[in-house]
Amino acid sequence: MEKLVYPGSFDPITLGHVDIIRRAAGLCDELIVAVLVNPGKQPSFTIGERVDMIRRCISGIDNASVRSFDGLLAQYLQNIGARAIIKGLRAVSDYEYELQMAHMNKKLNIEMETLFMMASLQYSFLSSSTVKDVARYGGDISEFIPEEIIEDVYAKFGRGKDGIS
Protein backbone atom coordinates (compact mmCIF):
# COMPACT_ATOMS: atom_id res chain seq x y z
CA MET A 1 0.00 0.00 0.00
CA GLU A 2 1.30 3.43 -0.92
CA LYS A 3 -0.05 6.01 1.55
CA LEU A 4 -1.77 5.19 4.83
CA VAL A 5 -3.15 7.81 7.21
CA TYR A 6 -3.37 7.30 10.98
CA PRO A 7 -5.77 10.01 12.24
CA GLY A 8 -6.51 10.92 15.81
CA SER A 9 -6.48 13.58 18.46
CA PHE A 10 -3.27 12.31 20.15
CA ASP A 11 -3.82 14.44 23.26
CA PRO A 12 -1.09 13.36 23.99
CA ILE A 13 0.44 10.49 21.99
CA THR A 14 0.79 7.31 24.13
CA LEU A 15 2.90 4.17 23.78
CA GLY A 16 -0.26 2.51 22.43
CA HIS A 17 -0.32 5.02 19.54
CA VAL A 18 3.42 4.55 18.89
CA ASP A 19 2.88 0.79 18.75
CA ILE A 20 0.17 1.19 16.07
CA ILE A 21 2.38 3.68 14.14
CA ARG A 22 5.32 1.24 14.12
CA ARG A 23 3.21 -1.74 13.04
CA ALA A 24 1.22 0.24 10.42
CA ALA A 25 4.40 1.80 9.00
CA GLY A 26 5.56 -1.75 8.26
CA LEU A 27 2.55 -2.26 5.97
CA CYS A 28 2.86 0.77 3.68
CA ASP A 29 5.34 2.98 1.84
CA GLU A 30 4.33 6.14 3.69
CA LEU A 31 2.46 6.51 6.98
CA ILE A 32 1.00 9.94 7.74
CA VAL A 33 -0.01 10.61 11.32
CA ALA A 34 -2.78 13.20 11.02
CA VAL A 35 -3.65 15.26 14.08
CA LEU A 36 -7.25 16.37 13.78
CA VAL A 37 -9.77 18.18 15.87
CA ASN A 38 -12.26 15.91 17.64
CA PRO A 39 -15.25 18.20 18.28
CA GLY A 40 -16.39 15.87 21.07
CA LYS A 41 -13.25 16.47 23.14
CA GLN A 42 -11.76 19.50 24.90
CA PRO A 43 -8.00 19.11 24.28
CA SER A 44 -5.27 19.69 26.89
CA PHE A 45 -2.50 20.28 24.33
CA THR A 46 -2.63 22.66 21.35
CA ILE A 47 -2.41 21.16 17.86
CA GLY A 48 1.14 22.59 17.59
CA GLU A 49 2.20 20.93 20.85
CA ARG A 50 0.72 17.60 19.79
CA VAL A 51 2.43 17.68 16.38
CA ASP A 52 5.77 18.56 18.00
CA MET A 53 5.48 15.74 20.56
CA ILE A 54 4.54 13.18 17.90
CA ARG A 55 7.45 14.30 15.70
CA ARG A 56 9.90 13.62 18.53
CA CYS A 57 8.38 10.20 19.28
CA ILE A 58 8.41 8.91 15.69
CA SER A 59 11.76 10.32 14.54
CA GLY A 60 13.17 6.78 14.37
CA ILE A 61 10.47 5.51 11.97
CA ASP A 62 11.77 6.50 8.54
CA ASN A 63 8.54 6.28 6.53
CA ALA A 64 6.31 7.99 9.13
CA SER A 65 5.58 11.73 9.30
CA VAL A 66 3.12 13.94 11.14
CA ARG A 67 0.77 16.65 9.88
CA SER A 68 -2.26 18.47 11.21
CA PHE A 69 -5.55 19.21 9.52
CA ASP A 70 -8.59 21.23 10.49
CA GLY A 71 -11.72 19.96 8.75
CA LEU A 72 -13.25 16.72 7.54
CA LEU A 73 -10.99 13.68 7.48
CA ALA A 74 -12.74 12.42 4.32
CA GLN A 75 -11.82 15.68 2.56
CA TYR A 76 -8.26 15.57 3.87
CA LEU A 77 -7.75 12.12 2.32
CA GLN A 78 -8.81 13.50 -1.05
CA ASN A 79 -6.54 16.55 -0.67
CA ILE A 80 -3.42 14.45 -0.13
CA GLY A 81 -4.31 11.66 -2.56
CA ALA A 82 -4.65 8.94 0.07
CA ARG A 83 -7.35 6.24 0.11
CA ALA A 84 -7.05 4.46 3.44
CA ILE A 85 -6.89 5.26 7.13
CA ILE A 86 -5.93 2.94 9.97
CA LYS A 87 -7.41 3.08 13.47
CA GLY A 88 -6.45 1.13 16.57
CA LEU A 89 -9.12 -0.90 18.35
CA ARG A 90 -8.64 -1.65 22.06
CA ALA A 91 -11.86 -3.17 23.34
CA VAL A 92 -15.40 -3.81 22.13
CA SER A 93 -16.32 -0.39 23.54
CA ASP A 94 -14.25 1.32 20.79
CA TYR A 95 -16.11 -0.55 18.08
CA GLU A 96 -19.44 1.28 18.01
CA TYR A 97 -17.87 4.74 17.79
CA GLU A 98 -15.39 3.61 15.14
CA LEU A 99 -18.15 1.91 13.13
CA GLN A 100 -20.17 5.13 13.03
CA MET A 101 -17.17 7.14 11.90
CA ALA A 102 -16.16 4.59 9.26
CA HIS A 103 -19.65 4.60 7.71
CA MET A 104 -19.92 8.39 7.82
CA ASN A 105 -16.49 8.78 6.23
CA LYS A 106 -17.49 6.32 3.50
CA LYS A 107 -20.63 8.39 2.81
CA LEU A 108 -18.50 11.51 2.51
CA ASN A 109 -15.80 9.89 0.39
CA ILE A 110 -16.78 6.69 -1.40
CA GLU A 111 -13.14 5.92 -2.25
CA MET A 112 -12.05 5.95 1.40
CA GLU A 113 -11.37 2.73 3.30
CA THR A 114 -11.05 2.37 7.08
CA LEU A 115 -8.74 -0.39 8.32
CA PHE A 116 -8.57 -1.54 11.94
CA MET A 117 -5.58 -2.89 13.84
CA MET A 118 -5.98 -4.51 17.26
CA ALA A 119 -4.02 -2.72 19.98
CA SER A 120 -1.25 -4.87 21.44
CA LEU A 121 -2.41 -6.57 24.63
CA GLN A 122 -0.20 -4.51 26.95
CA TYR A 123 -1.75 -1.26 25.63
CA SER A 124 -5.34 -2.41 25.35
CA PHE A 125 -6.36 -0.52 28.52
CA LEU A 126 -4.43 2.66 27.70
CA SER A 127 -5.98 6.01 26.77
CA SER A 128 -4.67 9.58 26.61
CA SER A 129 -7.32 10.71 29.09
CA THR A 130 -6.51 8.15 31.79
CA VAL A 131 -2.79 8.91 31.43
CA LYS A 132 -3.52 12.64 31.87
CA ASP A 133 -5.41 11.87 35.06
CA VAL A 134 -2.44 9.95 36.44
CA ALA A 135 -0.04 12.79 35.45
CA ARG A 136 -2.31 15.44 36.97
CA TYR A 137 -1.96 13.83 40.39
CA GLY A 138 1.76 13.07 40.05
CA GLY A 139 1.48 9.31 39.41
CA ASP A 140 4.07 7.39 37.39
CA ILE A 141 3.34 7.62 33.64
CA SER A 142 6.61 6.14 32.39
CA GLU A 143 4.99 2.85 31.33
CA PHE A 144 2.38 4.63 29.22
CA ILE A 145 4.00 7.63 27.53
CA PRO A 146 7.11 7.74 25.28
CA GLU A 147 10.07 8.95 27.31
CA GLU A 148 10.68 11.80 24.83
CA ILE A 149 7.53 13.60 26.05
CA ILE A 150 7.14 12.62 29.72
CA GLU A 151 8.42 16.03 30.86
CA ASP A 152 5.99 17.84 28.54
CA VAL A 153 3.03 15.90 29.92
CA TYR A 154 3.94 16.53 33.56
CA ALA A 155 4.67 20.20 32.77
CA LYS A 156 1.16 20.62 31.32
CA PHE A 157 -0.17 19.83 34.79
CA GLY A 158 2.34 22.04 36.59
CA ARG A 159 4.56 19.19 37.74
CA GLY A 160 8.32 18.66 37.60
CA LYS A 161 10.00 16.22 35.24
CA ASP A 162 9.45 13.16 37.48
CA GLY A 163 5.90 14.17 38.38
CA ILE A 164 6.82 15.76 41.68
CA SER A 165 5.86 19.43 41.84
Ligand code: PNS
Ligand atom coordinates in the same frame (compact mmCIF):
# COMPACT_ATOMS: atom_id res chain seq x y z
O1 PNS B 1 -8.28 9.92 18.60
P1 PNS B 1 -9.74 10.20 18.36
O2 PNS B 1 -10.21 11.36 19.23
O3 PNS B 1 -10.61 8.99 18.50
O4 PNS B 1 -9.84 10.67 16.82
C1 PNS B 1 -11.07 11.04 16.25
C2 PNS B 1 -10.83 11.84 14.96
C3 PNS B 1 -9.99 13.10 15.25
C4 PNS B 1 -10.11 10.96 13.96
C5 PNS B 1 -12.24 12.23 14.40
O5 PNS B 1 -12.92 13.00 15.34
C6 PNS B 1 -12.14 12.96 13.08
O6 PNS B 1 -11.99 12.35 12.05
N1 PNS B 1 -12.21 14.32 13.14
C7 PNS B 1 -12.13 15.17 11.96
C8 PNS B 1 -13.50 15.73 11.62
C9 PNS B 1 -14.31 14.71 10.85
O7 PNS B 1 -13.97 14.29 9.76
N2 PNS B 1 -15.44 14.30 11.46
C10 PNS B 1 -16.34 13.35 10.85
C11 PNS B 1 -15.90 11.91 11.11
S1 PNS B 1 -17.34 10.96 11.20
